[in-house]
Amino acid sequence: MHPGALLNLRRVLALPAIAALSVLAACGSESAAGPTDHSQLVVGILAPFTGADAVLGPAYYAACLPAVRVINAAGGAYGHTLTCQKFDTRGDPADAVPAAQQMITNNPNLMVVVGCTSDEASPVVPIMDRAHVPHFCMTGQSEFNKSSAKYFHRLVPPDEFDAYAMVGSALFKHNFKKIALVFGNDPGSQAFVDPATKAITALGGTVTINQAITLGQPSYRTEVTKMLKTHPDVIFTEALGGTDATYLKEVKTLNGSMIPVMGTSATIDPAWFSAVKDAIGVQDLVNNFTAVDLGVSFSGPGYTEFKTNLDASKDQFADAPKYSQRGSTLHLYDGIIMTALAMDLAKSKDRTVYNPKIIDIGNGTTGAVEYHTYKEAQDAINAGKAVRWVGAGGPTNFNQYNNSQQGYILVKYDTSGGEVQYDTLSQAQTNQVITAGGG
Amino acid sequence: MDLYIAAFGFGLVSLSVIAIAAVGFTMQFGITNVINLAYSSVMISSVYVAYAFNHAGVSIWLALIAGAIFGAVFSFLLNRVLYTPFQRKGTSLLGMVIVSLATSLMIQNVLLAIAGPYNVSYVQPSGGTIRLGAIVLTVVQVLVIGIAVVLMLAIHALLTFTRLGKAMRATAANPTLARNCGIPTSRVIDVVWLITGALCGIAGVVAGMNSDTFAVGNGPGYLITIIAAAVLGGAGQPYGAMLGAVLIGEMTELSAAAISADYKEVVAFAVLVLVMVLRPQGLLAKRGALAAAG
Numbered sequence: 001m002h003p004g005a006l007l008n009l010r011r012v013l014a015l016p017a018i019a020a021l022s023v024l025a026a027c028g029s030e031s032a033a034g035p036t037d038h039s040q041l042v043v044g045i046l047a048p049f050t051g052a053d054a055v056l057g058p059a060y061y062a063a064c065l066p067a068v069r070v071i072n073a074a075g076g077a078y079g080h081t082l083t084c085q086k087f088d089t090r091g092d093p094a095d096a097v098p099a100a101q102q103m104i105t106n107n108p109n110l111m112v113v114v115g116c117t118s119d120e121a122s123p124v125v126p127i128m129d130r131a132h133v134p135h136f137c138m139t140g141q142s143e144f145n146k147s148s149a150k151y152f153h154r155l156v157p158p159d160e161f162d163a164y165a166m167v168g169s170a171l172f173k174h175n176f177k178k179i180a181l182v183f184g185n186d187p188g189s190q191a192f193v194d195p196a197t198k199a200i201t202a203l204g205g206t207v208t209i210n211q212a213i214t215l216g217q218p219s220y221r222t223e224v225t226k227m228l229k230t231h232p233d234v235i236f237t238e239a240l241g242g243t244d245a246t247y248l249k250e251v252k253t254l255n256g257s258m259i260p261v262m263g264t265s266a267t268i269d270p271a272w273f274s275a276v277k278d279a280i281g282v283q284d285l286v287n288n289f290t291a292v293d294l295g296v297s298f299s300g301p302g303y304t305e306f307k308t309n310l311d312a313s314k315d316q317f318a319d320a321p322k323y324s325q326r327g328s329t330l331h332l333y334d335g336i337i338m339t340a341l342a343m344d345l346a347k348s349k350d351r352t353v354y355n356p357k358i359i360d361i362g363n364g365t366t367g368a369v370e371y372h373t374y375k376e377a378q379d380a381i382n383a384g385k386a387v388r389w390v391g392a393g394g395p396t397n398f399n400q401y402n403n404s405q406q407g408y409i410l411v412k413y414d415t416s417g418g419e420v421q422y423d424t425l426s427q428a429q430t431n432q433v434i435t436a437g438g439g
Numbered sequence: 440m441d442l443y444i445a446a447f448g449f450g451l452v453s454l455s456v457i458a459i460a461a462v463g464f465t466m467q468f469g470i471t472n473v474i475n476l477a478y479s480s481v482m483i484s485s486v487y488v489a490y491a492f493n494h495a496g497v498s499i500w501l502a503l504i505a506g507a508i509f510g511a512v513f514s515f516l517l518n519r520v521l522y523t524p525f526q527r528k529g530t531s532l533l534g535m536v537i538v539s540l541a542t543s544l545m546i547q548n549v550l551l552a553i554a555g556p557y558n559v560s561y562v563q564p565s566g567g568t569i570r571l572g573a574i575v576l577t578v579v580q581v582l583v584i585g586i587a588v589v590l591m592l593a594i595h596a597l598l599t600f601t602r603l604g605k606a607m608r609a610t611a612a613n614p615t616l617a618r619n620c621g622i623p624t625s626r627v628i629d630v631v632w633l634i635t636g637a638l639c640g641i642a643g644v645v646a647g648m649n650s651d652t653f654a655v656g657n658g659p660g661y662l663i664t665i666i667a668a669a670v671l672g673g674a675g676q677p678y679g680a681m682l683g684a685v686l687i688g689e690m691t692e693l694s695a696a697a698i699s700a701d702y703k704e705v706v707a708f709a710v711l712v713l714v715m716v717l718r719p720q721g722l723l724a725k726r727g728a729l730a731a732a733g
Contacts, residue, residue, distance in 0.1 A: 054654070214700065
């Protein structure tokens with residue numbers, strides 16, 4: 001065969017090959033005209049759904065359902081519809097690590113993970129970071145105050161800030177000086193003890209007793225008797241999974257009446273309310289219990305969109321509407337929306353590409369306009385505008401460590417379990433307690 | 440001193456609940472040769488059956504009976520449908536442990552799907568408190584102690600004075616010989632599962648009444664204490680389980696008073712380990728009602 005003929009033959013064969021490669025490349029690329037890949041992506045809820053902290057997982061699942069509903073109704077995140085999938089950590093690092101590994105291995109289409117409480121954040125954050133999975137954690141552990149994990153995000157303050165807010169509320173608002181610390185012996189609850197102790201002592205208060213109680217025991221009568229003998233003005237507590245219900249019922253029985261109790265933001269929870277209400281009676285709970293919570297207004301167009309879609313999610317999760325005023329539910333909802341908008345902005349489903357954009361969406365870039373509903377924000381992005389997401393939980397202010405926080409409100413329950421704000425800590429009071437606690 | 444007296448009084452309540460559960464568990468093992476790790480799952484299931492009745496408007500005391508009946512029937516069926524076929528195939532004791540563990544996990548997860556993870560409570564009369572010096576107990580707690588005493592006496596009477604009790608002891612000692620002597624061992628074993636299942640159900644419901652709140656997740660926690668009491672007293676020995684319950688119940692409360700709530704289980708289980716080192720067969724081995732002759 002003539003060499004020139006061979007060259008021509010090669011050229012002829014190359015043409016369809018180039019055409020085929022072009023088609024394949026177009027299929028795989030995320031062009032400016034929009035994605036051609038519309039595969040469904042997974043929002044993982046990595047949290048305790050069983051075990052002593054099993055009440056936490058449903059609150060985060062309740063965040064995912066309305067977010068996915070809103071995003072899918074708008075055509076998805078960069079054209080990808082989403083679905084929520086639960087991954088149970090049992091609130092135990094030993095179970096959380098394999099759960100996280102299986103979640104990542106079995107779900108290459110993972111978009112974002114929410115949950116990861118203080119029970120399991122320490123071991124699972126590095127796993128998710130290595131796998132380049134953006135995640136929003138509901139942990140208050142101080143080790144994440146300056147985390148180097150690029151894919152880690154936190155929309156809640158460190159636990160010690162919960163403790164500082166409780167101390168501020170007790171000392172400045174209620175004039176309680178003698179404080180009993182009754183926290184579960186799980187790592188998440190114990191994180192409050194040291195900062196609370198330091199702040200109380202430094203501001204002239206007294207810790208009458210510090211009890212680390214084993215969760216899920218059938219009785220705490222001896223512990224309660226011991227605590228009552230110290231005659232505290234108030235009990236600071238976070239002991240989840242029914243433990244507070246049992247403990248406080250025994251306080252009421254052995255003391256003859258309730259004494260004031262102050263809880264962390266995790267005690268503002270429908271499951272906690274229900275258990276404690278059944279144990280001590282709704283009136284005693286309403287009259288004697290206060291808590292601190294994340295500064296959320298529960299109003300505005302972002303909250304309305306969240307609430308509407310949360311209520312509509314009750315077909316998938318009957319208890320979903322109960323989480324309408326749970327700070328963590330609102331914040332994780334915002335986390336998922338911000339991630340979806342980051343995909344819209346990056347025009348990519350590649351996690352390494354859209355992860356940095358989450359900060360841009362949360363904080364807004366120069367000239368950004370605030371948006372409160374997903375569809376409007378998505379349209380603005382598609383129109384080339386800079387967007388700042390201010391959703392159900394209010395504005396986000398990520399620092400260099402992807403931490404964002406908004407301060408505290410002082411709250412109590414009404415008789416139906418709704419959260420009622422009765423006061424707030426001023427910035428000066430908050431700073432005073434933080435300084436006293438060494439924060 | 441008042442604190443220790445109060446803790447001793449609280450220990451009476453704890454040991455009562457443990458005793459009812461541990462006697463049922465140890466009789467199951469002693470007579471049927473099954474270490475039934477699904478015991479706590481049957482227990483928590485019974486708690487929820489009583490809860491369903493209670494929240495349908497039935498008094499807690501009638502709901503307690505419903506829980507006991509459920510525990511009895513469920514345990515009976517568990518043995519007939521699951522354990523007996525495995526035993527007939529010659530499954531080893533360790534194999535049966537694995538089967539019962541798997542069964543436990545299945546029951547718990549099905550129950551979790553039905554009942555959810557949330558804590559719930561019985562509707563029960565507060566009934567006021569009874570003070571005896573430093574000891575302060577509610578009326579319900581006093582009744583729980585009373586129920587435990589009555590049940591322990593009934594078990595003692597059953598094993599000591601009735602033909603059924605003697606048949607149980609014979610079956611426990613040597614099932615083949617008992618069968619050759621004309622004892623219908625399979626029927627005896629059926630009755631044992633019914634009786635121990637009822638004890639399991641009652642223990643669960645009184646535990647729920649005592650703690651005021653419960654969730655599906657409480658099940659595994661029960662098992663550890665039950666096994667500890669049974670092993671401490673001598674596995675398979677009802678009186679041993681009673682003694683084990685007394686020691687575990689009182690030690691946990693008194694150590695919470697003396698040291699710290701952090702260490703109450705540590706102290707109780709440290710004593711268990713110590714006893715196992717000094718007397719591996721348990722405190723009352725070969726002395727209980729189910730012990731082999733000689």
